[in-house]
Amino acid sequence: MPVLTGIAHVTLSVRDRDDSVEFYRDVLGFREYETTDDARWLRTTCRHPSGLLLCLTQHRDHFNARFDPRHAGLDHLAFSVSSPEELEQWERRLDLLEVEHTPILRRDHGSLLVFEDPDGIQLELYCPARPAD
Structure with missing residues (x-):
């Protein structure tokens, strides 16, 4: 392939x-x-x-409507960050810029922050979990 x-x-x-x-x-x-x-x-x-x-x-x-993830196409866009500490820096930046966001969500696969752009497109800042030793 x-x-x-x-x-x-x-x-x-x-x-x-x-x-x-x-x-x-x-x-x-x-x-x-x-x-x-x-x-x-x-x-x-x-x-x-x-x-x-x-x-x-x-x-x-x-047609000037906000984004709707229920339609076929993009659901959300995730940007990767290098570390949990970097994700915390992003959280502080979003707070400083008054961008509404979730708290840092910790999952088995990694941690993320979720927010929206001006059109309602869901954006994520994502840090994959570190592999267990």
């Missing part, structure tokens, strides 16, 4: 591209990389220092 080497990019449909660019920049550290607006959409690709590309697309004919 051919090999996948990772995720090249993620594209999210958003209600307001500029609001979404601001959120992903201010909260998660993405930076604008390229903007391509045309008759179909307003699209900005953002790059994270980790290398992940995130495309934020506002379709010109969108």
